[in-house]
Amino acid sequence: MKEKQDLEEDAQACRRKMSNATALIEGLGGEKVRWTESSAGFQTQITHLVGDVLLSAGFLSYAGPFNQEYRSLLLELWKREMEERLIPFSPDLNVIGLLVDNTTVSEWSLQGLPSDDLSIQNGIVVTKASRYPLLIDPQGQGKTWIQNRERDQQLQDSLSLGRPLLLEDVGEELDPVLDNILDKNYIKSGSTYKVKVGDKEVDVMKGFTLYITTKLANPAYSPEVSARTAVVDFTVTQRGLEDQLLGRVILLEKQELEAERGKLLEEVTSNKRKMQELEDSLLFRLTSTQGSLVEDQSLIEVLRVTKTTALEVSEKLSVAAETELKINQAREEYRPVATRGGILYFLIVEMSLVNIMYQTSLRQFLGLFDSSMLQSAKSQLTSKRISNIISFLTYKVYCYTARSLYEEHKLLFTLLLALKIALQARNISHPEVLTFVKGDPERALLEAWFDHPTPEDAPLPDGYEEKLDTFRKLLLVRSWCPDRTTAQARRYISDSLGPQYAEGLVLDLDAMLAESDSRTPMVCLLSMGSDPTENIERLAKNKVNSISGEET
CATH class of the missing domain: 1.20.920.20 (Histone Acetyltransferase; Chain A)
Structure with missing residues (x-):
């Protein structure tokens, strides 16, 4: 038995x-x-x-x-x-892809780093270069990211406590007290390190790092500064800003698709980590098992889970790839909105060359861009929606900027706006713009037209009236009759952008009030003889009366 x-x-x-x-x-x-x-x-x-x-x-x-x-x-x-x-x-x-993973990029994005390729490359240099970074950051995007990423501390405390330190808005020369820190001239003392800061020796603890930023757009740093630091150009380029604006458009217009993509990427990243852990466990068991492999039940279970997870990851990667394709198609469809936004921002920045007081921050412009997206007319047709956004955004930025310019510069700004938009659309060429800028003093023909008191209103001889559009006629007027250029420029602006751009802007305090809030005050810079006090008092009384009426 x-x-x-x-x-x-x-x-x-x-x-x-x-x-x-x-x-x-x-x-x-x-x-x-x-x-x-x-x-x-x-x-x-x-x-x-x-x-x-x-x-x-x-x-x-x-x-x-x-x-x-x-x-x-x-x-x-x-x-x-x-x-x-x-x-x-x-x-x-x-x-x-080689130097950073998607999870880290997502963390940087949450910390305020823009998601375009240039900004991600900058983030890589800042975090991985052996030298302390020096950020050329006139728009302040790099500084905002670092402030969200790290905490601000005093120099000696940061060294001795092992904490990061941000030095903001430096000039073209750095304080000599930083030399030993930048050169990493650390003195080994037992198991720790010290560094001489001024006349003191300070402990250097693990975790200390130094960030330096400057608002100078084109600083001329000495070779010594360039050798001691990792200089990173965080200046926004037109292409980089275009990519940033495109991301903002997609987040608003295709929010559900972007959310689905983010969720999928998070799941895929998590499953990849799990997959890696399972593979490591499997290989460890295969190489270190002491008994019979067929008796190792846990090994068989790990194999089963690994296989299941691999299938799940493969499926989710496939779905994520399809979603990514849809998002990329949607992104490119909305690119004209981002392109127009880039043109508008850099035109506003260039106006500071006309007068140094014309300063607009990127954050301020992004606020205008986002509000234009929200306030522009909706449409089920994507092409119509894009057209609505572009029209509303262009006019809103035009009104916002023009009212802050001196009267003598408003026409210049509007004309540059028309020219830049036409250049981007390839309706005019760069050589033609140069012809407009430089003019042409030679006047060998058309003397009768030239002698006309208002040649811009007179028909062009020899059949050119039908052959030339408004801009080419502007070139002719600019070359032959420079004193009539302004009148023809207004006609070109009206024809190119619309009659509302050629008309003068009347100050609308109600519209300004709608754009302001408790943190965005209205500031009036007064010219000789102007006094808006009466208009401001009338606005204040109207608002007080409307509030009182609502309360009753």
Whole structure:
């Protein structure tokens, strides 16, 4: 009887082992394909590793001070040089993908760093370069990100407590007291380090880092400063701003799609981490198990979970790719809105060259952009909605800016607006704009038209009246009759942008009040002989009466 029982137990154990062995073989068989592909991928990565690291190191060391176009040119030049010297590198190398993961980029975005490629590259240099960063940051975007990312501290406290420090708005020269810190001239004292700050020796604890920012748009730093710091150009470029504005448009217009994409990316990232942990556990068990593999139930369970997770990750990656494609298509559809926003902002910035008092912050402009998105007419047709946003945004920014300009500069601003929009639409060419700017003093023909008291109103001879549009006629007037340029410029503005742009703006205090709040005061800069006191008092009385009426 006992022999029969022992025989049954042996048979049951044998069946269990065979079942486990089958499950193990099937599980490992499924992993074989993936592991073979991963192994081939790792081998390719190893082959390209030297070149990829070299390009990344070059980018971190040298690309910071330059704009996006020059950074791309540098990378292309380096790649060409490496090809000539037979140094292998990944042909589709993306320094962003190599140096930072999506989770970190998402964290930076939540901390206030714009999501365009230039800003992400800047974030990489700031966080990964060996030297302390010096940010050229006239719009203040880099400083805002760092303030959200780190806490402000005193220099000596930051050193001794191991905390980050932000030095804001420095000039072209840095205080010599920073020299030892920037050069990292640390003195080893036992297991800790000290640094000389002025006439004191201060402990340097792990966690200390230094950030420096300047509002200067084009500072001329000495070679010593450039060598001691990682200079990073955070200045907003037209392409970079366009990408930022495009992101804001999509968040508002396609909010549900963007939210779905964010959720999917979060899930995919989480599953990838879980997948990595399971693979590490699986490999550890395969290499360190002391008993029989077929008796290791936990190993079989890990195999099962790994396989299931791999399928889930694969499915979610596929869905995320489809959603990403939809979002990219939607983004490009709304790009004209972002393009117009970029044109408007940089035109406003350029007006400071006319008069230094014409200053507009990027944050102020982004507020105008967002409010224009919300207030412009809605439409089910995407093309109509885009047209509505562009029209409303352009006129709102025009009114907002023109009322803050001296009267003599309003026509200049409006004409530049018309020219820049026409240039972007390729309705006019850059050489034609230069012709308008420089004029042409030669007047060999058309003397009768030239002698007319208002040549802009007279028909052009030799059939040119029908051949030339309003802008080309403006070029003719500018070249032959410069004293009549202003009148023809108003006609061109009306024809190009609309009659409302050619008419004078009347100060509307009610509209100004609607744009202000408790943190945005209205400031009147008075010219000789102007006194808006009566209008302000009337506005105040009307608002008090309306509030009293609402309360009763």
